[in-house]
Amino acid sequence: MNGPIVDARGLHKHFGALHVLRGVDLKVAERELVFVIGPSGSGKSTLLRCLNRLEEPSAGRVVVDGIDMLDPRTDINHARQRIGMVFQSFNLYPHMTALGNVTLALRKVAGKSRAEADALGRAALERVGLGDRAGHTPGQLSGGQQQRVAIARAIALEPRVMLFDEPTSALDPELVGSVLEVMRSLRESGMTMIVVSHEMGFARNAADRVVFMDEGAIVEEGPPAAIFAKPTHERTRAFISQIQRH
Amino acid sequence: MIQSFFNPEIIVASWPIVRAGLLNTVLLSLLVVPLGLFGGLILALLASVKHPAVRWPLMAWVDFFRAFPPLVLLILLFAGLPFAGLELGGFVCVAIAFFLNTGAYYGEILRAGIDSVPGGQIEAARSTGLSRLQAMTSVVLPQAVRNVLPDLLSNTLEVVKLTALGSVVAVPELLYQARQAQSLTYNPTPIVVAAIIYFLMLWPAVRLLSRLENRAFAGP
């Protein structure tokens, strides 16, 4: 497979009168880490959510791992297993243990037995460094640990691509590192990733490509060094200098 | 005074009758509470369908059966249906009336519970491939029920009390049997006994409810 894992073309999204995505094209190659930046309201989350069809695009095409996500004949529940998603607010199931969170879809969607699911779930928790927290509920975990459980919940399904929507924005600064650590190890294991985040240090070290969005469109993209050092567009320059002042 | 309201001989003599009533009240409750919960669950699940063809009839249904006095509904079913050629008997009429009336109440409670669960929960579940229904049953409903547990319990208390309505259509539950015993013995003692039984039956649930409500006030 040499084609892109994610191939989105001409994506538009309207919320009523609001035109939030205005013709976005995004191709992501296998093992690539694409980092998406842009001002608040520029459509970054909406773009990610259109890729796994949590949001229905108004127009355009989304193909993920060869599956046409917008084709009505596509089994969307099956297709979504290939696309892991991590949310800013974790969205762990508070009434279940960490292991319960990680194994739910393994049992209900992937059709694993409880024993199989538990084994896979424990392995996934192990990968995010939380093998010893399997029996804890989200309320008993720190924010950083919760987000790592959320990552384990996604990777347990062995997705072909992972979407991260501001995974560290809700965390206390001292907990950010542990989550970035897990993301870095995921990247080293060859996971294809699309990351919306303000962690510019992470972008510099780990990203293959940085995409700058503004007003529902991709304004400019390129290797992190190029984008951060000499952006070609005024809007990119303004945004980056504003971020770096913080 | 004691002789007329709490006469020991009459308690003993009427006990078999009253006891049969108690048993029927318990059985009736065990029938109508799940029935109402089931009806409520259907209504609450339908409430997540935003289509106008579902929304408006649903709203009308819930409003109607919450506004309609359950006693009137029961008598209407019992006395009216035979004219439509349907002779259902008191027990079945009680079951139907409760399904309609308490189902509407349970439905509103469960709907509020479902609304109290953040949308991110469904999104997380759907993002891992769970269907809408799986997300509902595995992720949303358990949290929804927990969030409205005091209201569910409180409504259940009301439902158990309302089973006394069965006496109007000759269902031999506790109140009906106590009145039978009263008219046989010419003494109100069986009614007093029934009242005490109702209290003893419901009081633990009331205590539990207070504790749940206090905990809710105190926060998690």
Ligand SMILES: Nc1ncnc2c1ncn2[C@@H]1O[C@H](COP(=O)(O)OP(=O)(O)OP(=O)(O)O)[C@@H](O)[C@H]1O
């Ligand atoms: N469900 C919705 N209904 C209506 N408008 C929405 C909805 N979701 C997003 N929007 C609007 O679409 C625009 C883009 O939102 P989006 O969340 O994609 O931006 P973002 O780039 O992720 O911003 P942020 O950095 O603040 O997360 C915003 O103006 C937002 O208010």
Ligand SMILES: [Mg+2]
């Ligand atoms: Mg966003």
